[in-house]
Each structure stands twice: as structure tokens, then as C-alpha cells.
Amino acid sequence: MKLSNALRAATALTLVAGVSQAETITIATVNNGDMIRMQGYTDDFTEKTGHEVEWVTLEENVLRQRVTTDISTNGGQFDIMTIGMYETPIWGANGWLVPLDDLSEEYDVDDILPAMRGGLSNDGTLYAAPFYGESSMVMYRTDLMEEAGLEMPEAPSWQFIREAAAAMDDPENDINGICLRGKAGWGEGGAFITVTGNSFGARWFDENWNAQFDQPNWKEALEFYVNLMNDYGPDGYATNGFNENLSLFQQGKCGMWIDATVAASFVTNPDDSTVADSVGFALAPNAEGVEKRSNWLWAWALAIPAGTQKEDAAKEFIEWATSKEYIELVAENEGWANVPPGARTSLYETPEYQEVPFAQMTLDSIHAADPTDPTVDPVPYVGIQFVAIPEFAGIATEVSQEFSAVYAGQQSIDEALEKAQAITNEAMEAAGYR
């Protein structure tokens, strides 16, 4: 009798051990080049740990809605979620995410770029590990600049950008001086106009959460942007986002493009880009005399929802996917230009990576962005191209719609700013900030 009990217990133990050893984790992620590449290397992870991985890949906006619904209701559908710098501090503060404060020593958490670590933490606790990070920078056509007899400084001003756009603009040959985002949406045109505002000394809120769209800096920023785009931008820029501008730039229809640093690997890839060998990079511009530049900071990061039953396996995956070894694995198979950028300091110390043309400018741009001190005047929020409060996505989407209406010529700048002011103040009042 005792023997059979012991046998049973042993079997049960083996089973339990077996289950805890090999899990199947479900990961929700976005569809972009680096994430898809990672899915291709899942076998390496399975080989090392025994855990299987199920991927749920969704378009960014669908993903955001999907994972927000799940985590706020404790649905437990996912063991790892791919989230951004906007969600992480808010969700961390809500207690929705597992703190990543016990990662292994080999993982070397101190190697994560400080700007990324800061943006993915709440009260000093890391809640998501950056898979890749990005800032924004100027991408320009070196051949057109040369023809125009200009030289791009490493840190240009908006005034120089306008001068260069004028010189490169060539409607007869279908070349626009500059291509910029104008599409409505907080993560599209909203993000761009927010950082443009920062670089003109504007800010979303004062320290008491009062909207600041009635201040002269906002008007100056918006006027500059609209004039620049009306004079030298492509037709219909009010509906252009990242993809539309990428397509224009790759086909040689833009002299300059200021956007995410991850675009650098696309525009320099000869398979897709007709201008691959003549692209230069510079820091995102600022208005003369303003210390803040118009570069943002973003990271796609991996986080574990608090309700998961498979926390250990999920942590193992995060350590694998955001490790130095993973970067080496990709570099070995696909070259250094294709490794996920912007997450680890050690990557930028690798001699082979330093030879990648956009590596240094990406790092400089990330260093130039400080989410805890994003504007000239003090603000009560964290975030550069966004304000890390739950209400922001809704407010900024509405505000960016008003701005896009200006770009499309449907209303004046004054009207848009007045509406933006009212929308923001009303929403903040309703949310109890004011």
C-alpha cells in the first residue's frame, strides 16, 4: 500500500515537473520586420528551454485594443504582450504587469539604454524589456543636397531644413523638398506635431494640467509646419503617415524625410529602395535658440500580464528575446544591419555594428531624447511624443484630427488651436485633473 502511494506521488511529481518544464506560451505582437524575424528564430528558444511559443500577430492598433481589453479584464489570453512606451508606465502603475526586477545576472539589465529603461519603468521598477527602440531623425538625399550646393549639419535647425527643402524641391521631376507625417491619429501625425511643438518651446500642459494650445509657441510651430509642407511637401500630405512617406522616399520623391530611426534600414535596403546608396542622416531639427530637439523616443517592449499562469516561462522568453545572444544570433545569420536596434548599450560598442551607416545617428538621437524632461518649460508628465496618462490617446487623436483638417485646408490654424484647447481642457476636467 505504502509502495503504491509512493509510486503515485512519484508519478504526480514527475508530471508536475514535466508540466513546469515545458509550457506553451502565447505571445501577442505587432507586425513589423524585427518582430517577424524573431518569430523565425523561435526554434532556437524552444531548443534551449523546451517551451513552445504560439504567436498572435496583429496590426498595431488592433493589437492595442486587443491587449488592453484583455489585461484590463484579467482575461488571461496572453502570457507576453508586446506593448510600447506609452502603455508600460501606466499599466505598471495599475498593477497589471509583472515587475521585471529579478532578471538573471547574465541578462545584464544595466546594459539596457538608460533612456529606454527610464521610459519602460514606473517608480524605478522595470515593467517591460525593450525588444527594439527608436528615436526620430532627418533622412536626406545626399545627391540632391550636393546638387543644391548645401551641406547638412549634424544638428540642423528648422530654418536650415526649410532652406534645404526649398533648394531640393523640384516639382518638374516630381521631387518634393520634404515629406512629413500629417495623418490624424495620436501615434501618427499627432506624434510628429507634438515633437515639432517641443522643438518650438511648446508643451501640452502646464504644471497644473492646463492645456497650452493658446500659447504663441504652438501657433508658431503649427504655422511653420503648415507653410513648410504647403510650399515644399507632397500633395495630400494631410493623409500621409509613416508608410506613405516611406513609399515616397524609397521611390526618390522626397529630398528629406524626418521620421522614425527604424526607417533607416528600409531606405538603405537596395531591394526596396531606389535611393539606397544616397541617404544621409542628421539629428531631428529644432527652432533656432530652443534647446529641445524634435526627436521622439519609442520602444516596442515585451511585458508579462499579471494574471498569467506561466510567469517563469514568459520570463525565460523575455530574457532570450531581448538578450545580447539574440542580437548575435541575428547578426550571424542576417548581418548586423538587421539586428533589433536601440535597446542595448553593448550593441553600439560592437565594432561591426559601428560600421552600419545609421548606427551612430540612431544612438545619438536616442541619447538626445529625455522622456522625463521633454519640453523647455516644466511639465507634469513623462513622455516626449505623448503624455503618459490613460486619457492622452483619446484626446490626442481628436486634437490631431483638428490639425489634419488644417493641413487639408478645411480650417484655419487659429480655429484648430482654439478647438484643441477646448477639447483638451474639457477632457482633463472630466477626468479630474483640473
Next chain:
Amino acid sequence: MARAVSTQRKTLTTALAWAIGLVIFFPILWTVLTSFKTEAQAIANPPIFLNFDWTLENYAIVQERSNYMRFLWNSVILAGGSTLLGIIIAVPAAWSMAFVPSKRTKDILLWMLSTKMLPAVGVLYPIYLLFIKMGLLDSRAGMVIVLMLINLPIIVWMLYTYFREIPGEILEAARMDGATLKEELIYILTPMAIPGIASTVLLNFILAWNEAFWTLNLTAVDAAPLTAFIASYSSPEGLFFAKLSAASTMAIAPILILGWFSQKQLVRGLTFGAVK
């Protein structure tokens, strides 16, 4: 002379019908063409129509990256299951509304339809919470029920309209011959309403196949249908239009083929009604 005019007019209407048909079909054709281009050709400006090197590369990549058959199978089960369940519930409901209407029948019909007027996202949280409580998240059973409920008002309305055109006297005659309610429904009403039921089934199958709000929000892995398959190829940061087109073509191909073979029933059901 009169005949010449009518031929001319006939030609004109035919040409117009073809033109409208082509305009409606063009986006699908463009998607199919794009799926055979490289990513660079897919975004070329001016666009390339036919003069490109046709490649199957996108299909190979999509096949490699996603388990197409799993998504397809889920789509078939969700669309088929929800339509079948919907018909089983809607036939008796439409029968009672068409042949034994009460004072409130019209109101009930309108009330049923009014549920379609609420934006789906408005009830996302309640439904999500219900699904968590009942353990139905990412399950085919849960999705069949949700899709059935979404389409039920349309099924009832369509069947009600068809049934209304069947003379009540025929059913009365059957009753006088001693048919029970069940026999009346199965042997008299259903055969007469077959074209109507067939077009309702087809239309609802297509609606359920294409449903892309609930199928995206309530599924993850096990019950994810082809809508989730397409959504995994859409990207706001990166130009993957050729791959997206290949995925879209693979997702719409089965329903397109089904529609092609059943267009006669579909058109007859939609235009003629039951016994005319």
C-alpha cells in the same frame, strides 16, 4: 425600328452593367495582382498593372509564416456553425411572425433590428467579461454563439419576408389535412421557402466569414479565423502590401469560389422571393 432602339438600349445597359461590375471588382483584382508582385513593385508609382515579373514568393512566405489551414478551418466552422444555428432558431421565429402575428410582432421585428444599430465596441467589455466568466474566450463554441447572435436579426428578417409571400391558405390546407405544426414546418413551409432559405444561408455565411470585430477581439490562437490571419499581415510601420495582398487573396478565395458557384441561388433568392 423599335426593335433596333431596344437592341441599342440593351447593349448600352449591358455595357453599363459591365462597367459598374468592373469598378466594384477592381479592388479585388488589384489585390490579386499585387499578391504576385514584389514589395517594391507593389508600391511603384505610377502603378504597374500587368507588366511585371510574376512571383509566387509572397504566397511562399505567407505559407511559411502562418498556419493557413488552421485559420481556414476555423472560418469554416465559425461561419457554418453560426449560420446553421441561426437558421434553426430563425425558421420557427419567422414562421410565427409571418403566419400568427400578434399586436407586437412589428415592434419585435424592429427591436431585433435595433440591436444592429449599436456600435459593436459599445458592448465589447460586457461580452468579454461574460466570455471570461463562462470560459468561452478563444473557443469555437463561443464564437459560433456570438456570430449567430449578431446575424440573427438579419436571418429572421429575411426569412420573415420570404415567408410572408407564401399564401397562408396553403398552410391552412395542410392543417386541414391533419398536418402537425412540425410537419407543416418541415414538409410544407420549408420546401416552398427553399430558395429564400438558401439565399439567407449564403448571405449569412458570407457575413459571418467576413466578420472582423468579434473574431479579432475574442480569439487568440485556437479559434482565430481568417480575419485574424489577414490582420497579422497589416502593418502601419513597414511596407508589406504584397504579402498582405497574398494573405487577403488566400482569405477571400474560398468564399469567392463559393459565391461564384451559388450565384444563381443567391440572385434568385434575393430578387424573386419564395413562390412567385
